[in-house]
Structure formats: C-alpha cells, structure tokens
Amino acid sequence: MNEEKVESIISEINTKFENVKEINELQLLKSEYLGKKGIITEMQSGIKEAADKKSYGMMVNKVRTTFNDLYEEKLKELNELELNRKLESEKIDITLPATKIRQGSPNILEKVVEDMESLFMSMGYDVVEGPEIEEDLYNFELLNLPKGHPARDSQDTFYLEGDKILLRSHTSPVQARTMLKGKGETPIRIVCPGKTYRRDDDDATHSHNFMQIEGLLIDKKATLADLKGTFDVVAKHLFGDDCKTRFRPSYYPFTEPSVETDISCFKCKGEGCPICKNTGWITISGAGVVHPNVLKMCGYDPEVWHGFAFGFGLERIAMLKYGINDIRTFYNTDLREIKAFDRRED
Ligand code: DAH
Numbered sequence: 001m002n003e004e005k006v007e008s009i010i011s012e013i014n015t016k017f018e019n020v021k022e023i024n025e026l027q028l029l030k031s032e033y034l035g036k037k038g039i040i041t042e043m044q045s046g047i048k049e050a051a052d053k054k055s056y057g058m059m060v061n062k063v064r065t066t067f068n069d070l071y072e073e074k075l076k077e078l079n080e081l082e083l084n085r086k087l088e089s090e091k092i093d094i095t096l097p098a099t100k101i102r103q104g105s106p107n108i109l110e111k112v113v114e115d116m117e118s119l120f121m122s123m124g125y126d127v128v129e130g131p132e133i134e135e136d137l138y139n140f141e142l143l144n145l146p147k148g149h150p151a152r153d154s155q156d157t158f159y160l161e162g163d164k165i166l167l168r169s170h171t172s173p174v175q176a177r178t179m180l181k182g183k184g185e186t187p188i189r190i191v192c193p194g195k196t197y198r199r200d201d202d203d204a205t206h207s208h209n210f211m212q213i214e215g216l217l218i219d220k221k222a223t224l225a226d227l228k229g230t231f232d233v234v235a236k237h238l239f240g241d242d243c244k245t246r247f248r249p250s251y252y253p254f255t256e257p258s259v260e261t262d263i264s265c266f267k268c269k270g271e272g273c274p275i276c277k278n279t280g281w282i283t284i285s286g287a288g289v290v291h292p293n294v295l296k297m298c299g300y301d302p303e304v305w306h307g308f309a310f311g312f313g314l315e316r317i318a319m320l321k322y323g324i325n326d327i328r329t330f331y332n333t334d335l336r337e338i339k340a341f342d343r344r345e346d
Contacts, residue, residue, distance in 0.1 A: 006059045010066050017070045023078050033067055040064050109211060109330050112318045113193045116213050119237050120191040128190045130174035136164050138173035143254040144293045151253050156199040167197035171214035175309055179298030188218040204326045211314035218307035224289050227308035231261050239266045255288020255309060285312040
C-alpha cells in the first residue's frame with residue numbers, strides 16, 4: 001500500500017458518501033468498510049505483513065478517520081433532512097376552514113319535562129316517579145275504575161300477566177301510590193312525569209308510547225279555583241303571558257267534577273286557525289277535583305281532605321310549543337329531524 005492507493009481509496013469513499021441519500025444506505029456503507037470483512041477492517045489486519053508498520057498504520061488511520069468524519073457528517077445531514085421532511089408533512093395550514101365539531105343537544109321532550117318540573121318545584125311541588133310496569137290495582141282500581149268499568153276501554157291497556165300486571169296507561173297510578181304513602185295524614189303536592197303506554201295504532205297524533213306529567217295536590221283547603229289558578233300559571237309559563245285559559249266539563253272516574261283544560265290559541269289569538277281547528281282554543285290536559293272514592297280508597301278522609309289532579313300529555317305540549325306536527329318525530333332516530341329541533345330553541 002502507498003500514498004497513492006490511500007488517496008484513491010479516500011476519493012472512492014468521498015464519492016460513495018456523496019451518493020448516499022438514505023440512512024439505510026449509510027448503514028450499508030458502514031458495514032462495507034468497517035464490518036467484519038469490511039475494506040478498512042481488512043486493511044487493518046494487513047498490518048501484520050506490512051514492512052513499515054508505522055507508516056502503514058498511519059495510512060489506515062487516515063482512511064478510517066476520513067471515513068468516520070464523513071460518516072458523522074452525512075448522518076447529521078440525513079437526520080436534519082428527515083426532521084425537515086417530517087415538519088413539512090405535519091405543517092398545519094391555519095388558513096384552512098376548521099373541521100366542524102358536531103354538538104349534541106338535549107332531547108326536546110326532556111327539555112319540556114325539565115321545564116315543567118322546575119316550574120312546579122317553584123310552586124312547592126315535589127317530583128316523584130312511579131313504575132312503568134304497574135299493577136291493575138294502582139292503574140285502575142284505586143282510581144275508581146273497578147273491573148268492568150266502561151272507561152277502562154278508552155285506555156287500551158297492554159296487559160303483561162293475566163289481568164293484574166300491565167304497562168301503565170297513564171301516570172295517574174302515581175297519585176294512588178303517593179296517597180297511600182301519605183297515610184291520610186300529610187298534605188301532598190307532587191308532579192310525576194313519565195312514560196305511558198296504550199295499544200294505539202301509531203300515526204301523526206298517536207303513539208303507543210307517550211309521555212304524561214301527572215299532578216296531584218291534596219290539602220285541607222283545595223278547590224277547583226286553586227286548580228284554575230295553577231293551570232293559568234302553567235299555561236302562561238308555557239305559551240306566554242297573553243295566554244287565556246278555560247275549563248270545559250268532562251268526565252274522568254277519578255275526579256268529580258272533571259274538566260278539559262284549554263288554552264287560547266297562541267297562533268291566531270282566538271280568531272280561528274288550523275292549529276285550534278277554528279275554535280280559538282286548544283285542549284292541553286285533563287284535570288279535576290279528586291273523587292271522594294279515590295281519597296277514601298287511598299286512605300284520605302274526604303270529609304277533611306280535598307284535592308285536585310291533572311294530567312298533561314307532554315308530546316302534545318312539545319308539539320304545540322315547537323311547531324312539530326308528527327308525534328312519531330320524537331321516537332325516530334333520524335338525526336336530521338332531531339337536529340332541526342335545535343333551531344326551534346326559544
Ligand atoms: N289520566 C288521564 C288520562 O290519561 C289524564 C288525567 C285526567 C289525569 C284528569 C288526572 C286527572 O290526574 O285529574 O287521560
């Protein structure tokens with residue numbers, strides 16, 4: 001080996017490094033020169049046979065140092081290149097329009113329930129719940145609807161087991177349950193929102209599953225006039241201060257007298273339109289003075305205690321309030337329709 005040879009090896013190394021574009025090529029080059037059978041490794045072992053070991057050693061060292069320096073330099077260069085490539089690919093273009101994050105919103109029926117609950121709570125009512133799978137006893141018997149009573153038919157009930165267990169057809173059984181707990185001693189002021197079921201064929205205004213909010217007030221001095229006052233507050237809260245109310249005589253076995261409660265049409269203000277079917281009035285609940293038989297059966301002495309009760313259909317209220325004309329909308333899962341509710345925010 002001589003200087004010339006060394007220079008040619010070094011120039012070869014230089015060219016090879018110049019051609020390296022990727023880190024893995026660099027690794028290959030390393031093993032080509034410094035691996036077990038690498039060019040520099042072999043040169044190194046040739047020292048044994050060299051005549052002038054010192055100058056031979058210096059020459060090998062020169063090659064090795066050149067290789068190592070070039071290696072380090074290339075490695076740094078490639079790493080930097082890689083980093084820049086990465087930064088480039090991860091660059092965020094802040095001028096691009098942002099990705100829209102879909103926002104959920106409360107279920108519209110749930111919103112009506114919560115609104116009604118907080119209104120009644122502000123008037124001193126408690127919110128209670130009752131079971132959806134109910135006994136005939138609470139759903140009918142204790143509400144003055146004995147077996148064979150014709151009014152049972154109107155409730156189209158789903159029976160689950162024989163004639164004793166059923167899906168409640170209204171929220172009124174909670175009245176009976178609460179009165180029995182009161183043991184004829186404590187005044188009662190409750191509202192009970194919840195699901196109810198009837199064997200109806202579903203259409204735009206009927207659903208076999210719907211919601212009601214039941215109300216019951218029992219006290220020593222409670223009259224139909226108190227019911228009227230309470231209903232007035234509810235109606236104005238729901239449909240605005242200019243909402244008028246009226247009672248029409250009706251029949252429910254659990255109240256006497258019984259009434260249908262109407263509000264003046266919020267759309268046409270009484271002049272007549274499709275919403276109020278040209279009557280100027282819209283019925284939104286059934287109500288009445290608690291029947292003495294119900295008080296008696298549920299442990300309250302009708303000579304001492306009086307009360308009123310009411311039952312609102314919650315979908316009906318939501319439909320009127322938010323201009324929804326198909327009750328099935330509440331129970332389907334079409335996000336486009338559900339989203340449309342958001343825009344009905346007041
Ligand atoms: N439970 C009745 C129904 O589902 C509604 C109702 C009417 C509830 C009068 C009452 C009431 O508490 O007093 O049709």
